[in-house]
Amino acid sequence: xxxxxxxxxxxxxxxxxxxxxxxxxxxxxxxxxxxxxxxxxxxxxxxxxxxxxxxxxxxxxxxxxxxxxxxxxxxxxxxxxxxxxxxxxxxxxxxxxxxxxxxxxxxxxxxxxxxxxxxxxxxxxxxxxxxxxxxxxxxxxxxxxxxxxxxxxxxxxxxxxxxxxxxxxxxxxxxxxxxxxxxxxxxxxxxxxxxxxxxxxxxxxxxxxxxxxxxxxxxxxxxxxxxxxxxxxxxxxxxxxxxx
Amino acid sequence: xxxxxxxxxxxxxxxxxxxxxxxxxxxxxxxxxxxxxxxxxxxxxxxxxxxxxxxxxxxxxxxxxxxxxxxxxxxxxxxxxxxxxxxxxxxxxxxxxxxxxxxxxxxxxxxxxxxxxxxxxxxxxxxxxxxxxxxxxxxxxxxxxxxxxxxxxxxxxxxxxxxxxxxxxxxxxxxxxxxxxxxxxxxxxxxxxxxxxxxxxxxxxxxxxxxxxxxxxxxxxxxxxxxxxxxxxxxxxxxxxxxx
DNA sequence: ATCTGTTATCTGTGATCACACATAGCAGAC
DNA sequence: GTCTGCTATGTGTGATCACAGATAACAGAT
Numbered sequence: 001x002x003x004x005x006x007x008x009x010x011x012x013x014x015x016x017x018x019x020x021x022x023x024x025x026x027x028x029x030x031x032x033x034x035x036x037x038x039x040x041x042x043x044x045x046x047x048x049x050x051x052x053x054x055x056x057x058x059x060x061x062x063x064x065x066x067x068x069x070x071x072x073x074x075x076x077x078x079x080x081x082x083x084x085x086x087x088x089x090x091x092x093x094x095x096x097x098x099x100x101x102x103x104x105x106x107x108x109x110x111x112x113x114x115x116x117x118x119x120x121x122x123x124x125x126x127x128x129x130x131x132x133x134x135x136x137x138x139x140x141x142x143x144x145x146x147x148x149x150x151x152x153x154x155x156x157x158x159x160x161x162x163x164x165x166x167x168x169x170x171x172x173x174x175x176x177x178x179x180x181x182x183x184x185x186x187x188x189x190x191x192x193x194x195x196x197x198x199x200x201x202x203x204x205x206x207x208x209x210x211x212x213x214x215x216x217x218x219x220x221x222x223x224x225x226x227x228x229x230x231x232x233x234x235x236x237x238x239x240x241x242x243x244x
Numbered sequence: 245x246x247x248x249x250x251x252x253x254x255x256x257x258x259x260x261x262x263x264x265x266x267x268x269x270x271x272x273x274x275x276x277x278x279x280x281x282x283x284x285x286x287x288x289x290x291x292x293x294x295x296x297x298x299x300x301x302x303x304x305x306x307x308x309x310x311x312x313x314x315x316x317x318x319x320x321x322x323x324x325x326x327x328x329x330x331x332x333x334x335x336x337x338x339x340x341x342x343x344x345x346x347x348x349x350x351x352x353x354x355x356x357x358x359x360x361x362x363x364x365x366x367x368x369x370x371x372x373x374x375x376x377x378x379x380x381x382x383x384x385x386x387x388x389x390x391x392x393x394x395x396x397x398x399x400x401x402x403x404x405x406x407x408x409x410x411x412x413x414x415x416x417x418x419x420x421x422x423x424x425x426x427x428x429x430x431x432x433x434x435x436x437x438x439x440x441x442x443x444x445x446x447x448x449x450x451x452x453x454x455x456x457x458x459x460x461x462x463x464x465x466x467x468x469x470x471x472x473x474x475x476x477x478x479x480x481x482x483x484x485x486x487x488x
Numbered sequence: 489a490t491c492t493g494t495t496a497t498c499t500g501t502g503a504t505c506a507c508a509c510a511t512a513g514c515a516g517a518c
Numbered sequence: 519g520t521c522t523g524c525t526a527t528g529t530g531t532g533a534t535c536a537c538a539g540a541t542a543a544c545a546g547a548t
Binding site for chain 2: 079
């Protein structure tokens with residue numbers, strides 16, 4: 001029987017220090033750029049659910065041909081971040097109550113796992129970054145006129161710093177994909193105005209999370225995160241703006 | 245303030261029964277076909293980790309131009325089912341031990357959720373289908389010369405019938421994406437020969453799972469599934485064929 | 489014989505074009 | 519005024535081409 005071992009990565013350079021000494025050239029394609037831009041658009045909640053896109057329109061907006069846009073859009077569609085209708089039209093997916101509730105359940109499972117793992121694997125710099133985001137969010141809330149968009153941004157940074165600390169790259173990508181899907185409705189959330197930030201209890205869960213993280217108490221970190229996810233979801237559901 | 249409600253789906257046909265009486269025309273593009281074919285290739289484990297593909301090669305094999313292949317490949321790359329190297333070459337991702345272990349953790353979380361939910365939502369036809377798959381797998385194992393590939397197929401059908409019963413479409417898609425990633429190594433698993441099917445304890449976990457499912461005992465279903473996933477993972481890890 | 493620099497071929501990327509389908513706008517009939 | 523059918527425009531899909539970078543084969547030097 002022939003060798004069953006899996007193929008190895010290609011051989012490295014002769015001088016191993018050489019690669020470290022000069023920054024690698026990252027050639028990124030136009031499709032990558034468009035992909036990243038659209039991703040940012042969705043994550044920041046600057047695209048409303050149901051909004052339609054045309055390939056030529058996007059291409060013109062970015063200043064390229066339709067080709068890179070096609071590739072970027074099909075990638076996003078594969079992640080459920082965009083939707084291609086049977087008519088072949090492409091739009092930001094609608095968010096029904098059922099879909100939102102399912103996403104919240106999946107997020108609890110995956111982000112809970114990431115949070116608990118982060119409690120084990122976070123190093124000093126991870127903790128510092130998480131602390132920084134937590135303080136920024138809390139500070140924004142304390143302001144006389146809190147900026148909803150800014151708070152939402154700090155909230156996202158806090159969550160992703162936590163998930164990054166778990167050092168599970170595949171899991172991180174999957175969570176990012178989930179946030180891509182809820183991005184368009186988070187938009188509606190902070191449009192609710194400053195009282196959302198002021199009145200919410202997110203800062204309480206954040207504080208509990210950070211505290212448990214420093215104690216390296218995985219289950220407690222997970223618990224605090226789940227409370228955060230669940231409460232934010234309840235707020236959106238209670239607003240009654242999701243169809244179905 | 246303007247209307248905050250989300251856009252609705254387009255209006256339906258005037259005669260609501262008409263749509264039901266004539267099977268809808270599904271126009272599927274070449275890109276969809278290529279996507280489905282490549283997916284099947286990976287899921288069935290007929291592609292080895294590290295194997296390289298060229299767009300033109302795939303296009304010639306299927307009898308189309310490179311264009312639909314490009315779209316299919318970029319979709320699969322977005323799901324981590326394929327990998328584009330910095331050289332822009334596309335290959336089946338390598339499976340390191342770390343990656344395998346991370347995937348097993350994520351699978352436990354997601355498939356555990358699906359299993360527990362299925363216990364609540366499964367209807368009679370779901371149960372029947374799951375029973376059928378379980379019997380087929382057990383029967384294959386009892387044979388004097390069990391067919392590893394066939395057993396693996398029944399195993400997959402059993403798992404997916406269970407996950408489908410949870411009625412969580414997004415979760416189902418994510419699990420499918422995970423299986424797409426482990427498909428290439430499952431191949432190596434059943435290549436281990438009939439003793440893998442015979443000696444394994446998969447049938448025990450399957451039986452426990454089905455039994456718990458009929459009792460609608462969600463936690464028990466999850467527990468049986470986790471045992472199945474964990475044990476199969478241990479077997480592959482113990483073979484020592486995964487690099488890193 | 490081994491290594492290095494060159495050249496030829498191949499591969500992915502992106503632009504452009506042709507085609508089929510979908511949609512919207514408009515005119516005519518009732 | 520409302521409905522039906524046609525027409526014009528727009529859109530996604532897929533093929534083809536040009537180009538830059540990568541890979542591999544090869545020749546010359548040491």
